[in-house]
Amino acid sequence: MTDRDVIIRVRGLRNQFGAQVVHDNLDLDVRRGEIIGIVGGSGTGKSVLMRSIIGLQEPAAGTIEIHGRSTASLSERDAKELRRTWGVLFQNGALFTSLTVAENVQVPLREYYRMDDHLLDEIAAFKIAMVGLDRDAGPKYPSDLSGGMRKRAGLARALALDPSILFLDEPTAGLDPIGATAIDDLVRQLQQTLGLTVFLITHDLDTLHSVCDRVAVLADKRVITVGTIDELLAYPHPWVQEYFKGPRGRAALQIAGGADTSGHGEGG
Amino acid sequence: MTQAALTGLRIETAGDETRVCIVGPLTVREAGIAYDRLAALTPSPAMTIDLGEADTIDTIGAWLVYRFLRDWRVAGVRARYANATPEQEKLIEQARINDAPCEVRPREANPVVRQLAEIGRATVAITDRFGALLAFLGLVLARLALQLARPWRIRWTSLSHHMEQVGLKALPIVGLMSFLIGLVLVQQGAYQLRRFGAEIFVVDMIGIATLRELGVLLTAIMVAGRSGSAFTAQIGTMKLTEEVDAMRTIGLDPIDTLVLPRLLALVILMPLLVFYASMVAIAGGMVFGWLSLDIPVDTFFTRVRTVVTMDDFLVGMIKAPVFGMVIAVAGCFEGMQVAGDAASVGERTTISVVESIFMVIVFDAFFAVFFTTIGM
Numbered sequence: 001m002t003d004r005d006v007i008i009r010v011r012g013l014r015n016q017f018g019a020q021v022v023h024d025n026l027d028l029d030v031r032r033g034e035i036i037g038i039v040g041g042s043g044t045g046k047s048v049l050m051r052s053i054i055g056l057q058e059p060a061a062g063t064i065e066i067h068g069r070s071t072a073s074l075s076e077r078d079a080k081e082l083r084r085t086w087g088v089l090f091q092n093g094a095l096f097t098s099l100t101v102a103e104n105v106q107v108p109l110r111e112y113y114r115m116d117d118h119l120l121d122e123i124a125a126f127k128i129a130m131v132g133l134d135r136d137a138g139p140k141y142p143s144d145l146s147g148g149m150r151k152r153a154g155l156a157r158a159l160a161l162d163p164s165i166l167f168l169d170e171p172t173a174g175l176d177p178i179g180a181t182a183i184d185d186l187v188r189q190l191q192q193t194l195g196l197t198v199f200l201i202t203h204d205l206d207t208l209h210s211v212c213d214r215v216a217v218l219a220d221k222r223v224i225t226v227g228t229i230d231e232l233l234a235y236p237h238p239w240v241q242e243y244f245k246g247p248r249g250r251a252a253l254q255i256a257g258g259a260d261t262s263g264h265g266e267g268g
Numbered sequence: 269m270t271q272a273a274l275t276g277l278r279i280e281t282a283g284d285e286t287r288v289c290i291v292g293p294l295t296v297r298e299a300g301i302a303y304d305r306l307a308a309l310t311p312s313p314a315m316t317i318d319l320g321e322a323d324t325i326d327t328i329g330a331w332l333v334y335r336f337l338r339d340w341r342v343a344g345v346r347a348r349y350a351n352a353t354p355e356q357e358k359l360i361e362q363a364r365i366n367d368a369p370c371e372v373r374p375r376e377a378n379p380v381v382r383q384l385a386e387i388g389r390a391t392v393a394i395t396d397r398f399g400a401l402l403a404f405l406g407l408v409l410a411r412l413a414l415q416l417a418r419p420w421r422i423r424w425t426s427l428s429h430h431m432e433q434v435g436l437k438a439l440p441i442v443g444l445m446s447f448l449i450g451l452v453l454v455q456q457g458a459y460q461l462r463r464f465g466a467e468i469f470v471v472d473m474i475g476i477a478t479l480r481e482l483g484v485l486l487t488a489i490m491v492a493g494r495s496g497s498a499f500t501a502q503i504g505t506m507k508l509t510e511e512v513d514a515m516r517t518i519g520l521d522p523i524d525t526l527v528l529p530r531l532l533a534l535v536i537l538m539p540l541l542v543f544y545a546s547m548v549a550i551a552g553g554m555v556f557g558w559l560s561l562d563i564p565v566d567t568f569f570t571r572v573r574t575v576v577t578m579d580d581f582l583v584g585m586i587k588a589p590v591f592g593m594v595i596a597v598a599g600c601f602e603g604m605q606v607a608g609d610a611a612s613v614g615e616r617t618t619i620s621v622v623e624s625i626f627m628v629i630v631f632d633a634f635f636a637v638f639f640t641t642i643g644m
Binding site: 097100102103106109112113114115116119121122123124125126127128129130135136137138139140143159161162193194195 | 295296297299300303304307326327328331335355358359362363365366367368369370371372373374375608609611
């Protein structure tokens with residue numbers, strides 16, 4: 001693996017809150033163009049890891065490189081430029097409640113670029129359509145949306161600036177299985193058409209099986225292993241075994257196996 | 269860097285065909301200028317957007333290519349793009365699939381209609397709220413009567429906790445405020461009364477005004493801001509996290525567990541706070557009189573004892589528990605009205621403070637008429 005292929009490189013990361021150490025000496029590489037799933041038990045710091053990478057959480061030690069540049073010593077301007085290259089979907093969408101969906105999508109565009117109002121409206125409509133929202137969702141306020149629609153709207157805002165990295169924090173949490181599957185498909189499809197790198201935190205085993213190229217497992221304050229699901233199935237750590245071979249893990253594995261064969265059938 | 273360099277657009281004309289060559293990147297960064305320049309073109313019978321020299325194109329660049337070709341075609345122009353890579357074609361195809369214009373803001377009605385609708389909505393809302401408040405008051409009074417009939421069911425732990433919060437912890441701020449108000453009042457009063465040589469009457473003024481009106485009003489306002497708002501926020505948050513619903517399912521009555529302890533705490537402590545505030549305000553006046561007006565402390569005392577009657581004291585003390593109740597009921601009522609999202613907590617807290625201060629002043633006016641009528 002050459003350096004060019006690594007888009008996010010985390011080395012020796014340490015995060016702590018008071019005396020409680022969340023991460024210690026954590027290493028992680030995210031490759032360009034892959035969907036990497038982050039799993040781990042509750043409280044293992046999945047969200048903290050994401051927040052460290054996107055600069056919302058100052059790490060106690062360690063380095064984080066994105067596009068080959070360390071995030072620690074950036075000028076304000078460079079930091080802003082770097083932030084432009086990623087989009088973040090927070091767990092509950094984190095839409096601005098005082099703005100409509102379309103206006104939410106326009107916020108990053110207005111912040112970074114000057115363009116005609118007519119073009120802004122067109123781009124907002126285009127992004128809203130791209131994440132599969134109905135056209136009448138545009139003028140609605142976030143409080144009028146269902147959970148699934150809110151996630152899609154959050155995704156549209158995250159995609160507004162055409163980022164190269166997309167961070168998703170539990171995109172399917174709190175959705176019904178149909179909505180969750182639709183979000184999984186959408187992430188896959190967007191990643192393929194736009195060539196995104198996706199950093200995906202999830203608890204959802206179906207999402208892991210159907211969407212992720214590789215999965216990183218957080219345990220014992222670090223990333224204990226990264227690999228495809230097949231590789232993880234053979235990994236001897238008890239938590240990994242329990243996670244993927246427990247009743248839920250087995251069920252998801254069977255479903256994914258079935259889906260895979262039918263997928264190959266269509267492809268061939 | 270000039271605009272032209274930012275977006276490489278080269279326009280070549282051959283016969284009736286215009287070729288727009290995109291040179292370099294066409295991304296969200298260049299979109300604003302590219303849009304302005306493409307929109308300024310007068311389309312000739314045949315338009316071609318040539319992507320042969322373009323390097324990076326993102327979805328927004330692809331959208332621009334697609335939407336101008338679409339507009340030109342609608343205007344009857346033969347429009348096409350040329351020399352696109354397969355990836356660029358895929359992005360332009362994405363733009364075509366997702367061409368679904370939508371409204372950005374909700375449609376706004378005619379301003380006159382909107383104004384009228386607003387007035388109607390507000391009227392209904394105010395009437396509804398007043399009805400709901402009365403219903404809540406009735407419910408609280410009924411539960412209160414039940415509980416007072418069976419005093420062992422009063423939640424003493426909760427009551428003492430709230431008494432500490434609304435009473436003991438309010439002492440420093442209420443004291444400081446009262447002291448300063450007393451001081452300022454005497455200073456301003458003395459300045460006016462001096463012109464009539466009647467400086468000594470500031471003692472009458474501070475004594476009577478504080479006990480009858482100022483002590484109780486200022487304390488009520490401070491308590492509404494400090495404790496009424498806290499009641500709304502606490503109960504509102506518990507409603508959002510479904511704690512109130514959980515209580516109901518377990519068989520705990522939220523009025524008994526949440527509202528009554530707060531109400532009793534305020535009703536018991538308001539008279540004490542008002543008495544304390546009045547005394548501190550008079551002390552503030554006394555300190556100013558002694559330091560700046562040369563009114564000796566013992567003269568001040570004797571004068572207060574002769575001019576201030578028991579009625580003055582009672583007027584304040586009778587009003588205090590009523591105001592406490594008004595504040596507690598408004599605070600708890602608004603807390604119970606919280607629904608939806610966290611923003612509603614803030615909204616309700618503001619309403620609760622405004623509402624309780626307003627109602628305290630309305631009640632104060634009623635009391636003034638009442639006490640005058642009965643000659644107190």
